[in-house]
Amino acid sequence: MLFNSYVFWLFFLAVIxxxxxxxxxxxxxxxxxxSYFFYGYWDWRFLSLILASTVVDxxxxxxxxxxxxxxxxxxxxxxxxxxxxxxxxxxxxxxxxANELLAALQPLGISASLPFLELILPVGISxxxxxxxxxxxxxxxxxxxxxxxxxxxxxxxxxxxxxxxxPIERSSHLLPQxxxxxxxGGDQFRDGLYHVLFGLFKKIAIADxxxxxxxxxxxxxxxxxxxxxVLIGVYAFAFQIYGDFSGYSSIAVGIxxxxxxxxxxxxxxxxFAASPQEFWRRWHISxxxxxxxxxxxxxxxxRGSRIFTCRNLLITMVLGGLWHGxxxxxxxxxxxxxxxxxxxxxxxxxxxxxxxxxxxPSITPARLLKIVLTFHLVCLSWLFxxxxxxxxxxxxxxxxxxxxxxxxxxxxxxGGMIVFYVAPFLIYEAWIEKKGDLxxxxxxxxxxxxxxxxxFALMLFFFYASTPNEFIYFQF
Amino acid sequence: MNSFTSSFKSELKVVAAxxxxxxxxxxxxxxxxxxxxxxxxxxLALPNIAERLQKAPHPRIxxxxxxxxxxxxDPETLQESLEEAGIRDAGLAVAYPDASGINEWFFxxxxxxxxxxxxxxxxxxxxxxxxxxxxPLALSRNSAYYCNGSDFRDVLFHELGSMDARTEFVLARxxxxxxxxxxxxxxxxxxxxxxxxxxxxxxEQGKFKRRPEPGRPAPPDPDPRDPEFQxxxxxxxxxxxxxxxxxxxxxPMMKTYHLPSGALELIRxxxxxxxxxxxxxxxGPENLPDGSHLDAExxxxxxxxxxxxxxxxxxxxxxx
Numbered sequence: 001m002l003f004n005s006y007v008f009w010l011f012f013l014a015v016i017x018x019x020x021x022x023x024x025x026x027x028x029x030x031x032x033x034x035s036y037f038f039y040g041y042w043d044w045r046f047l048s049l050i051l052a053s054t055v056v057d058x059x060x061x062x063x064x065x066x067x068x069x070x071x072x073x074x075x076x077x078x079x080x081x082x083x084x085x086x087x088x089x090x091x092x093x094x095x096x097x098a099n100e101l102l103a104a105l106q107p108l109g110i111s112a113s114l115p116f117l118e119l120i121l122p123v124g125i126s127x128x129x130x131x132x133x134x135x136x137x138x139x140x141x142x143x144x145x146x147x148x149x150x151x152x153x154x155x156x157x158x159x160x161x162x163x164x165x166x167p168i169e170r171s172s173h174l175l176p177q178x179x180x181x182x183x184x185g186g187d188q189f190r191d192g193l194y195h196v197l198f199g200l201f202k203k204i205a206i207a208d209x210x211x212x213x214x215x216x217x218x219x220x221x222x223x224x225x226x227x228x229x230v231l232i233g234v235y236a237f238a239f240q241i242y243g244d245f246s247g248y249s250s251i252a253v254g255i256x257x258x259x260x261x262x263x264x265x266x267x268x269x270x271x272f273a274a275s276p277q278e279f280w281r282r283w284h285i286s287x288x289x290x291x292x293x294x295x296x297x298x299x300x301x302x303r304g305s306r307i308f309t310c311r312n313l314l315i316t317m318v319l320g321g322l323w324h325g326x327x328x329x330x331x332x333x334x335x336x337x338x339x340x341x342x343x344x345x346x347x348x349x350x351x352x353x354x355x356x357x358x359x360x361p362s363i364t365p366a367r368l369l370k371i372v373l374t375f376h377l378v379c380l381s382w383l384f385x386x387x388x389x390x391x392x393x394x395x396x397x398x399x400x401x402x403x404x405x406x407x408x409x410x411x412x413x414x415g416g417m418i419v420f421y422v423a424p425f426l427i428y429e430a431w432i433e434k435k436g437d438l439x440x441x442x443x444x445x446x447x448x449x450x451x452x453x454x455x456f457a458l459m460l461f462f463f464y465a466s467t468p469n470e471f472i473y474f475q476f
Numbered sequence: 477m478n479s480f481t482s483s484f485k486s487e488l489k490v491v492a493a494x495x496x497x498x499x500x501x502x503x504x505x506x507x508x509x510x511x512x513x514x515x516x517x518x519x520l521a522l523p524n525i526a527e528r529l530q531k532a533p534h535p536r537i538x539x540x541x542x543x544x545x546x547x548x549x550d551p552e553t554l555q556e557s558l559e560e561a562g563i564r565d566a567g568l569a570v571a572y573p574d575a576s577g578i579n580e581w582f583f584x585x586x587x588x589x590x591x592x593x594x595x596x597x598x599x600x601x602x603x604x605x606x607x608x609x610x611x612p613l614a615l616s617r618n619s620a621y622y623c624n625g626s627d628f629r630d631v632l633f634h635e636l637g638s639m640d641a642r643t644e645f646v647l648a649r650x651x652x653x654x655x656x657x658x659x660x661x662x663x664x665x666x667x668x669x670x671x672x673x674x675x676x677x678x679x680e681q682g683k684f685k686r687r688p689e690p691g692r693p694a695p696p697d698p699d700p701r702d703p704e705f706q707x708x709x710x711x712x713x714x715x716x717x718x719x720x721x722x723x724x725x726x727x728p729m730m731k732t733y734h735l736p737s738g739a740l741e742l743i744r745x746x747x748x749x750x751x752x753x754x755x756x757x758x759x760g761p762e763n764l765p766d767g768s769h770l771d772a773e774x775x776x777x778x779x780x781x782x783x784x785x786x787x788x789x790x791x792x793x794x795x796x
């Protein structure tokens with residue numbers, strides 16, 4: 001049940017009509033049922049995994065709190081870690097590492113056999129395992145109190161708007177919204193409408209059409225492409241993945257608002273970042289902060305020498321790459337981002353993250369240059385992310401460096417599509433960036449808002465892609 | 477909960493303005509339709525084509541196909557060829573919606589051409605290799621233009637499995653803008669994006685489909701099942717039910733081909749006629765400039781042969 005399908009909106013209509021008639025406790029039970037229905041709609045067998053994760057983490061959190069000392073608490077935390085990471089490992093990484101191990105042993109003359117498991121990757125497993133893990137870790141760190149209501153906790157784990165592709169919510173943020181009566185105040189309907197419409201626009205108009213361009217180019221053997229086509233393919237993919245993922249997140253935030261929840265924003269105009277460090281404060285914020293808090297800082301963060309910090313950054317980003325999937329291309333993508341973050345620190349002593357301004361609305365020529373440079377560095381990493389294999393990525397890179405830059409029909413189509421879809425979108429994002437407020441449009445005069453919504457609606461209606469793609473992040 | 481309700485009320489004028497905008501688009505779409513594409517102009521003319529055929533003298537011949545038929549039939553040559561072969565004053569109609577196949581032909585036949593006041597004597601299905609094979613229904617166009625009321629209900633309740641498909645099918649039936657929304661983008665892009673048509677042609681020829689890098693094995697066939705021909709069978713049964721003859725005429729392509737064995741069996745079983753036109757003497761690669769559609773010279777050769785074969789069928793029937 002995808003957010004860009006009619007069936008989802010029929011489902012949501014049925015959910016919200018009844019939901020608004022119920023008192024708080026009944027709302028929670030009803031939302032839990034709806035969330036399990038939503039998840040089971042893909043494959044009811046997946047429900048057993050989410051239930052297992054929920055039951056174990058619920059009890060482990062209580063045990064951690066009840067444990068008299070850190071040593072005992074750590075044992076219960078370990079159970080949670082082993083279960084969640086074990087599930088992830090088996091379903092997501094087993095086949096990859098088994099194959100790689102066998103391939104590595106073969107040249108040594110060792111023929112081994114490992115059990116062959118043909119497993120379907122459960123939708124959203126990486127998202128909800130990270131969400132539940134953060135809960136037990138936070139309880140262990142005394143940063144959150146465990147809930148005693150199992151059904152409330154089950155709703156925190158399985159809340160359907162953000163279940164399969166995030167944002168990965170922390171218990172300290174989402175759980176109180178489950179347990180306490182909700183009225184987040186503000187303009188729930190207005191904000192929700194904006195997020196939903198803008199999200200659908202980003203997914204259906206931007207991402208799916210850019211996917212058409214990117215697929216046409218990445219599906220063609222590298223030998224048949226020229227440098228310009230590869231460049232356009234990479235640009236198209238950069239906006240496909242941004243539109244796709246941020247579109248999903250926007251819709252999740254929007255329907256969350258309509259249900260009275262305040263989910264975190266996952267993106268903040270990432271392609272206006274002026275450095276890789278800033279990019280990671282604007283891109284997939286819920287994952288980057290998760291990795292920072294539960295991996296980078298426990299590894300030592302920037303508390304040691306520069307080399308030590310660089311090591312931590314590299315480990316964090318490589319694992320962040322692998323979080324996306326078991327593939328060398330994701331690993332290299334993570335490594336590249338690790339290097340982009342680490343190298344300036346190691347050699348130039350760039351200002352630490354805490355002292356870098358979080359937000360720089362004024363665009364000077366120097367900043368513009370940095371934005372363009374950062375965008376292209378990120379695009380380089382996207383090439384690895386999207387390529388079928390490392391060989392494919394390297395072949396495309398060679399093409400980028402070649403002298404052949406003829407304007408073919410494919411390049412003309414791709415370039416035209418980018419101008420038509422992405423240029424107005426970027427202008428709008430630049431306006432949000434200048435205003436420094438993700439909800440700037442909702443505060444604009446109503447006529448402007450209506451005009452913008454009509455534009456979104458007409459683009460969805462007439463300029464959808466002939467071959468829509470699934471949400472990319474569902475596979476993670 | 478209060479904030480939701482109050483927010484809804486305050487945002488009502490924005491929602492209303494957007495709905496008025498969309499309604500204006502829907503109302504403005506009707507007059508625009510014939511200008512959206514030549515194909516649509518032709519589709520909208522199908523009731524008139526059917527009416528003319530009803531009023532035409534016997535034998536009434538309906539040729540139905542897609543753009544291969546549009547490019548391949550020269551009506552004057554066909555009429556002359558029929559007359560030369562002894563069929564004088566035949567009523568002739570040609571229906572050729574672009575990118576259509578067995579689904580559209582079946583529904584169009586039922587909706588426009590089976591009025592008891594003037595059922596055709598002969599329906600000629602002009603096809604290439606795969607147009608008779610069962611395929612997923614093009615929901616919007618079939619709902620809006622090809623399905624009659626009972627076909628609409630049949631498809632909606634018995635054929636479509638998913639709620640998404642059903643919703644699309646219903647929306648396209650009642651909203652002109654929805655049914656034709658797919659025609660806007662190519663129209664705009666062909667004016668805005670240089671070499672857009674060239675790209676589309678390459679895409680249609682499968683140039684940008686996933687292929688393995690040189691030296692890599694090809695991915696397995698995603699759908700290795702045998703093709704099915706249920707809709708084609710239903711179309712052949714229409715001939716029996718309504719008392720008209722059916723002839724299947726294969727259109728010339730770059731490479732000689734044969735219809736799938738399942739389709740051939742059905743043609744034999746249901747007593748339809750088959751004329752192999754896929755490799756006609758006098759038509760060469762030079763007559764297929766884009767690889768599949770005939771040029772004017774090729775169309776003359778094809779139409780002449782079609783006329784001769786149809787006349788033979790009709791005379792044989794007359795004798796019988």
